[in-house]
Amino acid sequence: MSAFLKAAEDHLVRYGGDAFPNLFTKAKGTVVTDSSGREYLDFTSGQMCATIGHNHPAIVAAVHRAGEKAFHFFSGMIPESVAELAQVLADDWLPGDLSKTIFINTGSEATEVALRMAKMYTGGYEVLALGGSWHGITGGASSVSMASDRKGYGVPAPGVFVIPEPNPYRPYFPGLDEEAAALANLDLALKLYDMQSAGKGAAIIVEPVISAGGVLVPPRAFMQALREAADARGMLLIFDEAQTAFGRIGTRTGAEYFDVVPDIMTMSKTLGGGLPLAAVSTTAAIEEDIHAKHFTYYTSHVSDPLTAEVGLAVLEVIARENLVARANEMGAYLRGRLEGLQQRYDVIGDVRGLGLLLGVELVTDRESRSPAHALGALTTRKCFEKGLSMNIRRRPERGSVWRIAPPLTVSTDEIDQAVDILEAALRESLHETTGVQAA
Ligand SMILES: Cc1ncc(COP(=O)(O)O)c(C=O)c1O
Structure with a gap:
């Protein structure tokens, strides 16, 4: 464990939410970098703040x-x-x-x-x-x-x-x-x-x-x-x-x-x-x-x-940079890709939202619409391991919903990379949790 990680563990108050296991050093555009130099696509714009991309000049x-x-x-x-x-x-x-x-x-x-x-x-x-x-x-x-x-x-x-x-x-x-x-x-x-x-x-x-x-x-x-x-x-x-x-x-x-x-x-x-x-x-x-x-x-x-x-x-x-119009354009592209996933995976119950503020709701099956909390948590973790930072809202009284909101400056290439990672993570997670989900 690095000295900084140890300092974090020893001296920081934990303030809720899903905290990532590593520490972070840099952010630029749609990409954040951790202390090992590993880069992640940031599909939450930080805490939904970096709409013009991190550290815009x-x-x-x-x-x-x-x-x-x-x-x-x-x-x-x-x-x-x-x-x-x-x-x-x-x-x-x-x-x-x-x-x-x-x-x-x-x-x-x-x-x-x-x-x-x-x-x-x-x-x-x-x-x-x-x-x-x-x-x-x-x-x-x-x-x-x-x-x-x-x-x-x-x-x-x-x-x-x-x-x-x-x-x-x-x-x-x-x-x-x-x-x-x-x-x-x-x-x-x-x-x-x-x-x-x-x-x-x-x-x-x-x-x-x-x-x-x-x-x-x-x-x-x-x-x-x-x-x-x-x-x-x-x-x-x-x-x-x-x-x-x-x-x-x-x-x-x-x-x-x-x-x-x-x-x-x-x-x-x-x-x-x-x-x-x-x-x-x-x-x-x-x-x-x-x-x-x-x-x-x-x-x-x-x-x-x-x-x-x-x-x-x-x-x-x-x-x-015409980012209001771009939110619609990139939002439609991202939404189209997510709806493509929805057609292939029954666990994606709903895709919704406006512009580049999109929600993807995970369910165990489309009949019962029961929230797939375990699958959501595992897939989110796997996304991160594969280089995509995502946020899933999991509340007992409501569904498991990914809130997807990359910077408005996001490119179609970055969207393609992110959705490919999401699909790979979802496929692996489904494979590993089939028993859990069916139970
Ligand atoms: C709609 C809305 N209002 C208010 C807040 C609170 O903002 P802050 O976390 O900056 O205090 C948030 C934070 O997530 C929010 O999403």
Whole structure:
């Protein structure tokens, strides 16, 4: 064992998730490198952040530029780069009248900001969130997240209500078409919420693509109905666009895809391109209202110039390299290859998603649709051994789903290599687990 591996074992807190057995040193484009020099295709874009590819030269140059100007200021000193980034977002990326933005660091923090805004604006505290949601790990964010481990951390924030998530592959109301099933979920949830509500509604929060919950794409009518449900109750609609903003799903934002304008939009992973940058945008009217009520989100790293410089570079590259269109083009190619696998392997129950955010659900057989957790874990490990880094979401209450999201800069060659590795790993794993799967 290397000295670094031993140091990791002796001195690092294990923080959940599937950790790889080796240590890593480098990342460039779609490739990450471990300490032995071995290269892996990264089909998760790091933690879904490196949408323009790891260490894009524009990001490296932006970090360098910030090094020559400033990494950090007193939080009350607004850097020029922060003002510019807010302008670029408002002019080129945000839907409707979202025009006011605050810049912080992580997606969890962005959720906290959004919830604080909604609570202050409405004077309420009740929040509707979706089953299978993931909005982060901090106090408020974990209270509205249903796909994370909630047990063992004390009392969550009160006033959270769950809308069963639309899932055409595993519907709560079987026998209805996709849209009708999704609307039936919402109808039931709203009836129950209205019964339980103390009349203090603050927000409905939703991911445009329910990602950690299994890459579920709600029908457009469902998102429009959420908009109406929020309006009817004087609640704000929050879109958590941590994964969906800035091209990943083949549109500028999830809001654009659904043709629904939220009151508050959170952005994070895909804005920082691998650096910790998050943003929350809202309307001028909401900003004015909460400012008058003394809205505060004052942290050490609010409005940091380093990450703003990087955010500007990320958005510039996405526009210059036409990465929004490329997500559709490469997404269609990858999806076609995955659907090819689905035709040959019965254990692939479903292929879904948008653009380059795709889900592949593994089942023991297509009749029962039982999650093939053991097969998924083994295949993911074999992929890694063969040079492909993949992430599988395995929750007891839902399926085994690979979440496939390479950088938007991925090439067809890299997609071909990755799918060939996936097929070889799946074939071997099926061979080894046939007994287990049949049992
Ligand atoms: C949709 C969504 N929102 C929020 C978060 C939390 O972001 P972070 O991990 O940066 O705190 C995540 C992270 O996976 C996410 O996927």
